[in-house]
Amino acid sequence: MPNMENQAVLTMRGICKQFPGTKALNNVDFTLRKGEIHALMGENGAGKSTLIKVLTGVYGKDAGSIWVDGTEGEARIHSPQDAQNIGISTVYQEITLCPNLSVAENMFIGRTKGPFVNWWSRNKRTTEILESLNIPARARQELSQCSLAVQQMVAIARAVDMNCKVLILDEPTSSLDEHEVEMLFGLMRDLRDRGVGIIFVTHFLEQVYAVSDRITVLRNGELVGEWPVAELPQVELVARMMGKDLDDMVDLDAVGEKSVGSDETVYEAVGLSSTECKPFDFQIHKGEVNGFTGLLGSGRSESVRAIFGADRVTGGMVMVKGQHAVINKPYRAMKKGIGYLPEDRKRDGIVADLSVRENIILALQVMKGFFHPMSRDEMEAFADEYIKALQIKTASQETPIGSLSGGNQQKVILARWLLTHPDYLILDEPTRGIDVGTKLEIQRLVLKLAEEGMSVTFISSEIEEMLRTCSRLIVMRDRNIVGELTGDQLTQGQIMRTIAGGEQ
Amino acid sequence: MKKIKNSLGALTMPLVALGVLLLFNLIRCIVTGSWSFYEISIATDEKGSVLTGNLISIIDSASALVILAMGMTLVTAACGGQDISVGAVGAIAGAFFVIMMHPQKEVQMSTLTSVAWPNVILGVVVAIIAAVIFCLFNGVLVAYFKIQPMIATLILFSCGRSIAYYFLYQALGVGSIKLDDPIIFAIGKTIPGVPIPTSIFVVILVGLLMWLIFKRTNLRLYTQAVGINQKAAQLNGINPVMVKLLSFVMLGVCVAVAAIVKSTSLSTLTTKSLMDSFEMDAILAVAIGANNLGGGKFRLGGSILGAYTIQTLTTTLNAMEVSSDSMKFYKAIVIIVIMVAGSPVVRNWIVSLGNKIKMTTRAARVKEVE
Numbered sequence: 017m018p019n020m021e022n023q024a025v026l027t028m029r030g031i032c033k034q035f036p037g038t039k040a041l042n043n044v045d046f047t048l049r050k051g052e053i054h055a056l057m058g059e060n061g062a063g064k065s066t067l068i069k070v071l072t073g074v075y076g077k078d079a080g081s082i083w084v085d086g087t088e089g090e091a092r093i094h095s096p097q098d099a100q101n102i103g104i105s106t107v108y109q110e111i112t113l114c115p116n117l118s119v120a121e122n123m124f125i126g127r128t129k130g131p132f133v134n135w136w137s138r139n140k141r142t143t144e145i146l147e148s149l150n151i152p153a154r155a156r157q158e159l160s161q162c163s164l165a166v167q168q169m170v171a172i173a174r175a176v177d178m179n180c181k182v183l184i185l186d187e188p189t190s191s192l193d194e195h196e197v198e199m200l201f202g203l204m205r206d207l208r209d210r211g212v213g214i215i216f217v218t219h220f221l222e223q224v225y226a227v228s229d230r231i232t233v234l235r236n237g238e239l240v241g242e243w244p245v246a247e248l249p250q251v252e253l254v255a256r257m258m259g260k261d262l263d264d265m266v267d268l269d270a271v272g273e274k275s276v277g278s279d280e281t282v283y284e285a286v287g288l289s290s291t292e293c294k295p296f297d298f299q300i301h302k303g304e305v306n307g308f309t310g311l312l313g314s315g316r317s318e319s320v321r322a323i324f325g326a327d328r329v330t331g332g333m334v335m336v337k338g339q340h341a342v343i344n345k346p347y348r349a350m351k352k353g354i355g356y357l358p359e360d361r362k363r364d365g366i367v368a369d370l371s372v373r374e375n376i377i378l379a380l381q382v383m384k385g386f387f388h389p390m391s392r393d394e395m396e397a398f399a400d401e402y403i404k405a406l407q408i409k410t411a412s413q414e415t416p417i418g419s420l421s422g423g424n425q426q427k428v429i430l431a432r433w434l435l436t437h438p439d440y441l442i443l444d445e446p447t448r449g450i451d452v453g454t455k456l457e458i459q460r461l462v463l464k465l466a467e468e469g470m471s472v473t474f475i476s477s478e479i480e481e482m483l484r485t486c487s488r489l490i491v492m493r494d495r496n497i498v499g500e501l502t503g504d505q506l507t508q509g510q511i512m513r514t515i516a517g518g519e520q
Numbered sequence: 521m522k523k524i525k526n527s528l529g530a531l532t533m534p535l536v537a538l539g540v541l542l543l544f545n546l547i548r549c550i551v552t553g554s555w556s557f558y559e560i561s562i563a564t565d566e567k568g569s570v571l572t573g574n575l576i577s578i579i580d581s582a583s584a585l586v587i588l589a590m591g592m593t594l595v596t597a598a599c600g601g602q603d604i605s606v607g608a609v610g611a612i613a614g615a616f617f618v619i620m621m622h623p624q625k626e627v628q629m630s631t632l633t634s635v636a637w638p639n640v641i642l643g644v645v646v647a648i649i650a651a652v653i654f655c656l657f658n659g660v661l662v663a664y665f666k667i668q669p670m671i672a673t674l675i676l677f678s679c680g681r682s683i684a685y686y687f688l689y690q691a692l693g694v695g696s697i698k699l700d701d702p703i704i705f706a707i708g709k710t711i712p713g714v715p716i717p718t719s720i721f722v723v724i725l726v727g728l729l730m731w732l733i734f735k736r737t738n739l740r741l742y743t744q745a746v747g748i749n750q751k752a753a754q755l756n757g758i759n760p761v762m763v764k765l766l767s768f769v770m771l772g773v774c775v776a777v778a779a780i781v782k783s784t785s786l787s788t789l790t791t792k793s794l795m796d797s798f799e800m801d802a803i804l805a806v807a808i809g810a811n812n813l814g815g816g817k818f819r820l821g822g823s824i825l826g827a828y829t830i831q832t833l834t835t836t837l838n839a840m841e842v843s844s845d846s847m848k849f850y851k852a853i854v855i856i857v858i859m860v861a862g863s864p865v866v867r868n869w870i871v872s873l874g875n876k877i878k879m880t881t882r883a884a885r886v887k888e889v890e
């Protein structure tokens with residue numbers, strides 16, 4: 017065993033993985049020590065998820081070796097089952113549970129020894145685990161009834177229960193709110209103290225510095241280096257990830273002037289309601305960027321879905337550019353110049369097996385109509401333009417979007433809506449899973465579009481991001497609008513107070 | 521060039537399957553020394569000369585299946601399931617075809633002779649309308665009421681032939697009827713003076729029509745989007761219900777045309793057995809064509825090749841004088857081999873093997889340099 021440091025639970029050396037048209041991993045080394053939280057960092061498409069999937073046997077590696085503490089010789093991992101058996105547990109980037117099974121069934125699926133199942137003890141054990149981790153779900157509840165955040169926690173609980181040596185969390189926090197993140201961190205620290213090595217992938221830098229002990233950075237499938245957290249300040253980390261010099265990083269935080277918009281009302285709703293949300297009033301001006309904020313489940317996503325006609329609209333009056341409009345299905349909204357980037361990329365956004373090109377042109381093509389297909393050249397030109405503009409990392413236009421990295425998939429969906437040149441664009445968590453550099457670029461882009469006259473509604477779980485871009489914030493609690501903040505009121509404290517219901 | 525390579529890559533599985541079958545026959549010919557399988561000869565009788573031989577007969581007898589497989593591919597792609605009632609609906613369409621061609625009603629007769637062109641055209645149109653209506657019935661259950669396709673189409677699968685019998689019996693007083701007429705001969709076999717079976721032209725016509733539809737509309741994009749991710753499709757302004765219904769309408773047209781081709785080439789229409797167990801062969805053709813039976817991306821070309829593969833297999837077994845009883849057994853074995861060889865597991869295995877070989881040869885080269 018070469019180079020196996022003391023205390024290492026996991027040693028990966030010279031890992032290579034080639035996909036058609038992409039070298040996802042090129043000679044990557046990675047070492048995880050006992051009882052440490054190790055952040056794996058890198059831009060979108062750097063190869064983080066691929067490294068993890070090689071480790072867990074989802075993909076076979078083309079070259080390289082893996083050693084795991086407690087296993088003689090090289091670890092032979094050919095399937096996720098093998099990985100589990102030698103003590104590697106994983107929560108993947110996209111939730112991979114079965115939504116139509118119960119929570120308990122999901123906790124134990126794929127872990128049956130022998131043909132017999134004792135459901136009673138299973139439900140009991142599940143209840144214990146859920147309680148000890150403070151997860152608000154019941155063992156017998158169907159998983160699809162739980163919120164995305166709770167589903168994520170269940171996936172983690174499932175991994176934790178397996179007495180693992182290595183726990184892998186690939187962007188586990190992207191759908192959790194602050195409180196839930198704290199809860200998860202508590203859990204991670206607890207496991208670390210029990211000697212588990214944890215690999216933590218995230219694009220939230222503060223979270224890295226809050227829990228990690230060590231950082232490994234990848235770029236374009238290659239190892240950049242490994243540092244103890246204390247020796248790598250945040251700016252330097254970003255510079256390493258982006259492959260830039262420190263000097264170029266100065267203007268990183270400046271995104272531009274906020275756009276208040278003109279007096280012209282682009283969209284106005286009175287008493288709009290859907291099967292999923294209570295009646296609310298809302299309006300947006302030309303060139304304005306506003307946001308809906310509130311805790312997860314406060315109804316912010318449901319409200320914008322009602323605007324777009326994504327859920328069944330049950331009442332209300334809508335005016336688009338001063339004219340009455342009936343928007344009861346997405347097609348009508350699109351025809352009125354409204355675009356909507358959904359919150360759940362995998363469920364509502366991507367058409368996984370279709371190519372990047374087809375995913376980009378989809379909305380525009382539908383707007384042009386069934387009998388007016390675009391020519392191949394036209395489509396390729398559009399796709400090319402947006403792949404360049406948003407720097408989408410893909411082997412080619414014809415690559416299925418499902419094989420892109422999470423962040424790059426998100427960029428494709430964004431491109432899809434930008435291509436339709438909407439007057440009013442609704443972005444629900446547009447930066448989820450997107451790396452730091454690109455996040456700022458998207459914020460800049462939003463402000464630039466607003467300056468050019470587009471109205472934008474921007475929803476994000478990250479309050480700083482909204483403070484940076486929105487000139488007006490609508491605060492929601494329990495599916496009601498409880499306040500509207502503008503100008504000087506736009507501070508983190510004021511938002512938190514309004515959410516909590518302190519003052520209006 | 522690259523585009524051609526890509527689309528060929530997607531059709532590898534059915535092409536290889538068909539190639540292997542033809543190769544097998546080649547070897548068989550060499551071993552036995554008789555080239556009868558590959559022989560194409562010209563047979564001449566009082567009606568003119570026609571091409572005959574196994575290859576021609578494969579292409580000819582596959583026609584109905586090829587047409588049906590095209591429709592089945594669309595439904596599979598849009599709905600993520602298969603219509604198992606196509607054989608029964610085919611019988612209904614066939615019944616209407618014959619009823620409309622029959623000049624004088626209410627006469628019991630077991631042979632249909634002397635039909636006129638206007639009646640034939642009427643028969644084709646009504647058969648298509650009938651098949652579309654019955655397929656739409658399935659479509660409404662699947663698209664609107666969201667019933668699993670297999671279950672929804674089980675209804676017509678089990679009672680469709682009785683419906684066909686009912687109509688035919690009400691109109692002509694029989695459940696089976698011989699078709700003996702020069703016009704029907706021209707449709708089902710050959711047009712006098714033309715040496716190639718008519719069904720081949722019908723296939724080309726249907727294929728061209730499909731190609732035109734795909735070229736002039738967004739049917740492919742819409743169908744695939746709905747089949748892969750219905751929610752996303754809906755949020756992009758596509759109406760999944762309409763797309764699914766449309767796929768059933770197209771299937772209906774295909775079923776009717778297939779039924780007409782089949783019944784005229786057999787010169788007989790029996791409601792009990794017309795296109796019997798065709799649904800399974802059509803589904804199989806879709807699968808051999810490397811289409812996902814769970815819906816989504818599809819390749820019409822794959823299904824067409826799949827249908828020809830199935831017919832080649834049948835003809836090969838016939839040529840080898842396999843008894844019709846053991847035929848199904850051999851067919852099953854060959855099909856299992858094709859499906860396993862084309863499964864993602866084996867495909868990934870081949871790809872990763874290729875990568876590893878590349879890496880080791882590269883490493884070896886590096887060592888040599890050192």
Ligand SMILES: Nc1ncnc2c1ncn2[C@@H]1O[C@H](COP(=O)(O)OP(=O)(O)OP(=O)(O)O)[C@@H](O)[C@H]1O
Pocket residue numbers: 035036038039040058059060061062063064065066067109409410411419420421422423424449
């Ligand atoms: N199954 C696949 N087929 C083809 N290419 C793939 C596949 N999976 C990943 N890739 C490619 O490998 C590269 C690395 O992807 P990976 O998912 O590991 O990135 P990542 O670091 O996790 O990014 P993100 O932060 O966006 O999740 C990308 O360029 C991606 O397009």
Ligand SMILES: [Mg+2]
Pocket residue numbers: 064065066109186421422423
């Ligand atoms: Mg990833």
